[in-house]
Amino acid sequence: MADLEIKDLRVSVEDREILKGISLGISKGEVHAVMGPNGSGKSTLSNTLMGHPGYKVEGGEVLFKGKDILQLTPDARSRLGIFLALQYPVVVPGITMNNFLRTALNAHRGYDGKDKSKAVSPKEFRSLVEPHLETLKIEKSFLSRYINEGFSGGEKKRVEILQMAVLKPELAILDETDSGLDIDSIKYVSAAINQLRGPDLGVLIITHYTRILEFIKPDFVHVLVNGSFVLSGGPEVADLLEAKGYSEWVDEPAPAEEVSA
């Protein structure tokens, strides 16, 4: 059994069924890409895995490390080792990135405000965060700013990957991390993800476009159309989409290029 087992997952939003029974297994060390046209259910998949309150699971199960995560709160899923880099990171005024990262890290270590020995020390915190700032080309001053407030699209995405790097998940879901990124940002983000890639990390890349897959090579590619997987295979599936787009399934132009913001 794979570390993440999605079995016949059905999900609806506002009484409309979006995911119509999908199954997928991801083991640590593997990089999977789920590709699909707009409205195919890609974000529904990633948000459901993280327990987004707007999505309703109608059936199926999702096991991670043998546990049924659909029964767990989002914070418990995170502490179990799942990370979602959001397509649209949320702006939270009044809370600094520093406070956010530190509190998240402490929560992962089981520090609940009582046993100070479990809390991350300022020195250790710096040593965990600063090397990734370098890779992701994030100014240190971002840490004293409020969560995502006033960040550009690219900055938000880079800061998502920073959080991933600090929390060291066992399963990382990257939801359209490449959308809205200029080519430099894609390089920084990909470099950071490739650094984290290894036998202890499973990756699920959700994307419309093939561009990011030139930088992060997937082991498996799955095509999601209208709430179901229509094709699964190796990296060659991405090449096929690059050439032909989703035209075999939907009336939409080729997905290879995107106007970057």
Added chain:
Amino acid sequence: MAFTKESVEEIASLHGEPDWLRTRRREAWEVYERIGLPDRSEEEWRRVDFKGLDLETFAAFEPANGAAPGLPIEGAAGVLQQRGSQPGQVELEEELRRKGVIFMPLSQAAKEHPELVRDRLFSEVKADRDKFAAAHAALFSGGTLLYVPDNVEIERPILGQYWSSGGGAAILPHTLIVAGCNARFNYLDEFLSPSLDEPAFTSGSAEIFVGEGAAVGYVSLQKWGRHAYQFANQRAHIAKDGSARIFNVTLGGRFAKVRCEANLQGHGASAELKGVYFASGDQFFDFHTLQDHQTGDTTSDLLFKGALEDTARVVYAGLIRIEKGAAHSDAYQANRNLVLSDHAKATSIPMLEIDNNDVRCTHGATVGPVDPMSLWYLESRGIPTATATRMIVQGFFGEVVDRIPFEQARHLVEEELEARLG
């Protein structure tokens, strides 16, 4: 027990007040007797619930009693501590005394410095505004005068602390602050009592006169017990190029009706009116704010933010008034409410009255729960719901708490809010 004409005379005699002040108390008493409780068909009082308040039940005076609490901040340049209705004990740095700073109970100031008190007392906070203001002007006791002469700057804050340990009485301190030209200083008023069974009738009014080019920071921290009904009027009169930063913190009381007003009188005058409140249990808070631009080139910036829990109710109504001659005025007003319980209710009413077109006015109001997307985002990083909610509420307050005029008060208010968040 009830308020009587005799209690007015008694309070005047008790502290040997001069005749002019006794006359003024009598005039206020006449107003008190003449007018009834506010008409609840009037817009200002429509949402105000006096339930449980009976003015006939209060003693006019509370003798000093009970253990004095510690001081809320360290290193104040001057401290006045009032117990009950008794005029307070004052400490003031010798150097400030030499520079002409006057800091003393109002009754004493009325005798010794009538030239500072007489024309100003109740000129901004008028006795005939409503029955509660009349009671306050007729029966105020203790209170404070702070006078800072021209060009005197005080580095460390001045502190007034008002403590009541009994129920059933009126505790009506009044703060009169007079800042000479180019004077600069910060002031903190703290009002506190334990929560008792018997209701108390309290105020905590302040009149702040900001001279030309002066800069005054005033923070009022209200922590009356849950038995208290508070009626307070805080108003600043700001002369040319003067600046007032008024910060109202309302946490205590069963009921609080607070007016917070800036009277921008001189060209180039500026006012910051900021407020933070946390209402829980069955607390009722009502805030009325006024940014009165009497003349041109004046600036006002208002932000009141609060959280509500349980069955608490909050009403905010704020008016920006731009008078005809007040060209190039710039006014901003915002009220934000974070509603943490389905049974709590906040009402926000922003108002504009503009008689000059060459101005900039912005206002806005929000009432809503913790943003579910913010909560999910924090949770998705492993932060448990309770911690995440707490962080979001702290963040919500942070934006306004950062604007508290001086650091000691900022720390104090942060701690108070932390304690309320549990």
